[in-house]
Amino acid sequence: MSTTATHNRGLEDVIAGDSGICFIDGDKGILAYRGIDIHELADNATFEEVCYLLWNGTLPTRAQLQEFSLQLVRERKLDAQIISYLRQVPKHVLPMDVLRTTVSALSFFDPEEKINTPEANRAKATRLISQIAMIVASYDRIRKGKPLVEPDRTLSHAANFLLMLTGERPSETATRALDIALILQADHELNASTFAARVTAATLSDMHSAVTSAIGALKGPLHGGANEAVFKILVEIDTNGADPVDYIKGMLAQKKKVPGFGHRVYSTEDPRATHLRQMSRELGYSSGQAKWFEYSKKIEEYINKEKKLNANVDFYAASTYHTLGIEVDLFTPIFAMSRMSGWTAHVMEQLSDNRLIRPRAEYVGPAYPTKYVPIEKRG
Numbered sequence: 001m002s003t004t005a006t007h008n009r010g011l012e013d014v015i016a017g018d019s020g021i022c023f024i025d026g027d028k029g030i031l032a033y034r035g036i037d038i039h040e041l042a043d044n045a046t047f048e049e050v051c052y053l054l055w056n057g058t059l060p061t062r063a064q065l066q067e068f069s070l071q072l073v074r075e076r077k078l079d080a081q082i083i084s085y086l087r088q089v090p091k092h093v094l095p096m097d098v099l100r101t102t103v104s105a106l107s108f109f110d111p112e113e114k115i116n117t118p119e120a121n122r123a124k125a126t127r128l129i130s131q132i133a134m135i136v137a138s139y140d141r142i143r144k145g146k147p148l149v150e151p152d153r154t155l156s157h158a159a160n161f162l163l164m165l166t167g168e169r170p171s172e173t174a175t176r177a178l179d180i181a182l183i184l185q186a187d188h189e190l191n192a193s194t195f196a197a198r199v200t201a202a203t204l205s206d207m208h209s210a211v212t213s214a215i216g217a218l219k220g221p222l223h224g225g226a227n228e229a230v231f232k233i234l235v236e237i238d239t240n241g242a243d244p245v246d247y248i249k250g251m252l253a254q255k256k257k258v259p260g261f262g263h264r265v266y267s268t269e270d271p272r273a274t275h276l277r278q279m280s281r282e283l284g285y286s287s288g289q290a291k292w293f294e295y296s297k298k299i300e301e302y303i304n305k306e307k308k309l310n311a312n313v314d315f316y317a318a319s320t321y322h323t324l325g326i327e328v329d330l331f332t333p334i335f336a337m338s339r340m341s342g343w344t345a346h347v348m349e350q351l352s353d354n355r356l357i358r359p360r361a362e363y364v365g366p367a368y369p370t371k372y373v374p375i376e377k378r379g
Helices: 038-044 047-056 062-074 080-088 095-109 118-143 157-166 172-184 192-202 207-218 226-240 244-253 271-287 290-307 313-323 328-352
Strands: 022-025 030-033
Touching: 030 038, 030 047, 030 271, 038 047, 038 172, 038 271, 047 062, 047 118, 047 157, 047 172, 047 328, 062 118, 080 095, 080 118, 095 118, 095 207, 095 328, 118 157, 118 207, 118 328, 157 172, 172 271, 172 313, 172 328, 192 207, 192 328, 207 328, 226 244, 226 290, 226 313, 226 328, 244 290, 271 290, 271 313, 290 313, 313 328
Parallel strands: none
Antiparallel strands: 022 030
């Protein structure tokens, strides 16, 4: 290994490349897309606007937003063979596993599968944004024995997903809550799944392969799967009638990690958690399901006091998604729906000035040279 190489376990604090997509200041709790603070975007923008911003570097004009929204509408369709595949998947299979395999299979039916130009990749990205939401909603209805719901051309991306998932036209409150959640999770610099996408793209593989790599990384409980783990704890507390603080004390006494707290980047509160906490509270009290927020708040206060750890994006996402009527094993697929905008932005950015990503490893094996021992002389 070269003496100029830097050894940081887990690549912590290693700058792996330049990017103009996402800005993070972990000491100040700042997250911005293309320089615009996440709080401004969450308060004012739609997911469609944010997706356009991530891809193009600027917010769209009214005309540009309308055209982009129409592009998403036109691509809100799945080939009949994809639907047939979803019907054949065993009903016990986790939605993230279905999503990983189905997104890969989408390339079979993409008209520009073998074209790797910027224009073709932009078209693929547009299709993927629309299609991933349809896959998640369609598989959930199929496994429950319910008929598929056609999208409504007049509804937004968030509203269409809720319509296709539940079969009912969503309220403005539910639509806006999901829209904000999608905005908050749209991108987060070189997190594990985005880095996986860029590593794959850097080999000059295709868009679908890069995104499939990202989905595989997001599935892990130390990344996107943390929000599912959070809600399972809330359910255990509710089912057993336990005191939330006592339950968490028990986990810590057993040296168990409490999911949804701490972050590799932020030393202050995760700015995304700020909005999700508020959404969890508002949705909880307006729907008569405030207990999930109240459990979460007690846990957060205890962990913050005892461990000096702040809630991250996953912690309040759990109670927010549940209150929207979303199954727990769909939490991470919805994270993927959101992050598809960031993944595709990073793939396109990687390809615009590509260099193969090939880090080094610190060798810690047997000393060199270790001699080969003939098989007849081995013990």
